[in-house]
Amino acid sequence: MPEITYISPDGTTTTLDARVGDSVMETAVKNGVTGIVAECGGACACATCHVYVDGAFMDAVGEAGDLEDDMLDGTASERTPHSRLSCQIKMRDDLNGLTVRIAPKQV
Amino acid sequence: MSHESILIVGAGQAGMQIAVTLREDGYEGELTIVGEEPHGPYQRPPLSKAYLAGDADVESLELRSPSFYVERGIVVITDEKVEEISFEGPSADDRGVAVTSTGRELHFTGLALAPGSTPRRLPLPGADFGGVLYLRDLADADELKSRWSTAQNVVVVGGGFIGLEVAAGARKAGKTVTVLEAADRLIARAVSTETSEFFRQAHERRGTSVRLAAQLSQFVGDGDQVTGVQLADGEVIPADIVLVGIGVIARGELAEKLGLEVINGAIVVDEFARTSDHRVVASGDAVLLPHPLGGGTQVRLESVQNAVDQSRIAAASLLGKSERYRAVPWFWSDQADLKLQIAGLSTGYDQTVVRGNPDDEKFSVLYFREGRLIAIDTVNDAPDYMAVRRALGDGQTIDPATAADTSVKLKSLVIDA
Ligand SMILES: Cc1cc2nc3c(=O)[nH]c(=O)nc-3n(C[C@H](O)[C@H](O)[C@H](O)COP(=O)(O)OP(=O)(O)OC[C@H]3O[C@@H](n4cnc5c(N)ncnc54)[C@H](O)[C@@H]3O)c2cc1C
Numbered sequence: 001m002p003e004i005t006y007i008s009p010d011g012t013t014t015t016l017d018a019r020v021g022d023s024v025m026e027t028a029v030k031n032g033v034t035g036i037v038a039e040c041g042g043a044c045a046c047a048t049c050h051v052y053v054d055g056a057f058m059d060a061v062g063e064a065g066d067l068e069d070d071m072l073d074g075t076a077s078e079r080t081p082h083s084r085l086s087c088q089i090k091m092r093d094d095l096n097g098l099t100v101r102i103a104p105k106q107v
Numbered sequence: 108m109s110h111e112s113i114l115i116v117g118a119g120q121a122g123m124q125i126a127v128t129l130r131e132d133g134y135e136g137e138l139t140i141v142g143e144e145p146h147g148p149y150q151r152p153p154l155s156k157a158y159l160a161g162d163a164d165v166e167s168l169e170l171r172s173p174s175f176y177v178e179r180g181i182v183v184i185t186d187e188k189v190e191e192i193s194f195e196g197p198s199a200d201d202r203g204v205a206v207t208s209t210g211r212e213l214h215f216t217g218l219a220l221a222p223g224s225t226p227r228r229l230p231l232p233g234a235d236f237g238g239v240l241y242l243r244d245l246a247d248a249d250e251l252k253s254r255w256s257t258a259q260n261v262v263v264v265g266g267g268f269i270g271l272e273v274a275a276g277a278r279k280a281g282k283t284v285t286v287l288e289a290a291d292r293l294i295a296r297a298v299s300t301e302t303s304e305f306f307r308q309a310h311e312r313r314g315t316s317v318r319l320a321a322q323l324s325q326f327v328g329d330g331d332q333v334t335g336v337q338l339a340d341g342e343v344i345p346a347d348i349v350l351v352g353i354g355v356i357a358r359g360e361l362a363e364k365l366g367l368e369v370i371n372g373a374i375v376v377d378e379f380a381r382t383s384d385h386r387v388v389a390s391g392d393a394v395l396l397p398h399p400l401g402g403g404t405q406v407r408l409e410s411v412q413n414a415v416d417q418s419r420i421a422a423a424s425l426l427g428k429s430e431r432y433r434a435v436p437w438f439w440s441d442q443a444d445l446k447l448q449i450a451g452l453s454t455g456y457d458q459t460v461v462r463g464n465p466d467d468e469k470f471s472v473l474y475f476r477e478g479r480l481i482a483i484d485t486v487n488d489a490p491d492y493m494a495v496r497r498a499l500g501d502g503q504t505i506d507p508a509t510a511a512d513t514s515v516k517l518k519s520l521v522i523d524a
């Protein structure tokens with residue numbers, strides 16, 4: 001199982017094993033990592049699952065799709081080149097070790 | 108009073124959120140959620156979308172993992188229905204007891220009702236034929252799926268969100284699809300004529316036959332299985348599956364037993380999610396609530412957003428805090444490659460402005476009341492949707508005279524009210 005490390009706005013880090021195919025959002029929310037709100041449950045309709053992807057994984061994670069790109073324009077925290085909606089990143093074995101910082105404000 | 112044991116009836120989106128918020132807000136007493144389905148809280152939206160298409164499994168629908176509840180001391184009882192419920196007296200310190208279908212007694216000092224809603228049934232001759240289906244829970248979705256691969260003809264009765272999502276999925280899977288709608292337009296309760304007309308054309312472009320003002324006389328069948336739907340003029344539309352989606356009825360049964368104010372099944376709450384008996388809070392699909400964007404009328408909101416945000420308010424009220432419900436309502440519906448997103452409440456609108464060209468399958472409809480922006484529908488246009496959601500949340504507006512100008516971003520047209 002690939003691991004994901006979440007860095008919360010207060011600096012706490014949590015590392016979880018993800019099911020391959022589950023999203024970075026699902027893995028966090030189901031296990032109670034706070035800070036990712038994910039109101040729409042992964043439909044790319046709420047922009048409340050905003051994370052900043054660690055530089056080392058930017059290439060592996062790839063770019064946001066068109067809809068996600070549009071939704072990212074409306075995030076509550078500042079959008080940076082590292083911004084992604086975590087519901088749109090599906091876990092794969094080669095993403096093992098993925099580290100994301102959770103955006104401080106989601107709603 | 109401060110509570111020692113809180114009972115939440117209904118293990119759905121709202122019930123789960125009340126429990127989670129109670130713990131986040133520091134409540135340390137006993138906490139039990141009881142639900143009559145065999146599953147812990149799960150997401151319903153994918154039932155008519157990814158789950159039906161085979162792109163999501165049961166585990167991926169879970170709202171939280173089983174260990175999440177254990178770690179937070181939240182007891183989730185499944186497969187048991189609360190049948191009786193009462194308080195021992197009228198005062199704030201009086202305790203209550205609920206009795207479930209297995210005879211189990213659950214004692215509580217604080218109570219939250221989150222029973223959701225149930226599909227409105229269509230009482231036509233032949234309603235009991237196998238293959239006449241409704242879609243509210245996983246059991247319904249599994250029944251639909253079990254017939255899905257062999258079904259060629261799908262008839263959807265009711266052109267609302269769920270019906271149109273299923274219709275879109277069925278077309279995508281190559282089935283012959285007919286939507287029968289009694290009203291003269293689709294999704295008539297929720298959107299403007301412009302949006303309705305767009306969806307009629309878009310579904311027809313994808314090969315679905317949409318019949319408006321359709322009058323049904325009966326379901327026809329062979330043995331105990333449905334084979335078609337007969338219209339008032341005698342025409343029979345063949346069907347291997349009939350999916351009925353004609354709205355829902357709020358489940359106010361328990362609230363009635365408690366003597367709470369209930370209108371048409373819906374539990375009446377105030378802006379703090381308190382029922383007419385202030386010891387009891389209620390949230391989610393089952394409530395009728397006042398909303399600052401509702402133009403003074405009480406509204407029922409059947410959405411994930413409402414289940415989540417209003418449940419947070421309910422949890423706060425149980426802990427003796429008074430937080431007012433004012434979150435901007437929003438909603439989405441995925442129909443094939445069309446993403447409809449709605450923000451705000453269009454109740455009582457007196458003007459609409461269409462932004463963009465519906466023929467491009469990317470446009471918005473903005474709703475105004477007395478010149479002030481109150482809501483938006485967007486199709487495949489997330490930036491417009493986000494702009495309005497933010498504007499409404501910040502109490503801002505857009506001038507209807509400028510709103511149609513697509514040469515500028517909608518975001519830049521937002522002004523202080
Ligand atoms: C197919 C489908 C698609 C949807 N798509 C969308 C969408 O795209 N976007 C969106 O925003 N919303 C959508 N919704 C609506 C959304 O799912 C609901 O608004 C939300 O689930 C409401 O949450 P709730 O907790 O109030 O009710 P529910 O989720 O229905 O939960 C209530 C639970 O309480 C249980 N219960 C009731 N009475 C008792 C009792 N006496 N004892 C024990 N248990 C009891 C019920 O069995 C149920 O499990 C969809 C709904 C469906 C059915």
Ligand code: FES
Nearest residue numbers: 042044046047087
């Ligand atoms: S969970 Fe809603 S956009 Fe990611």
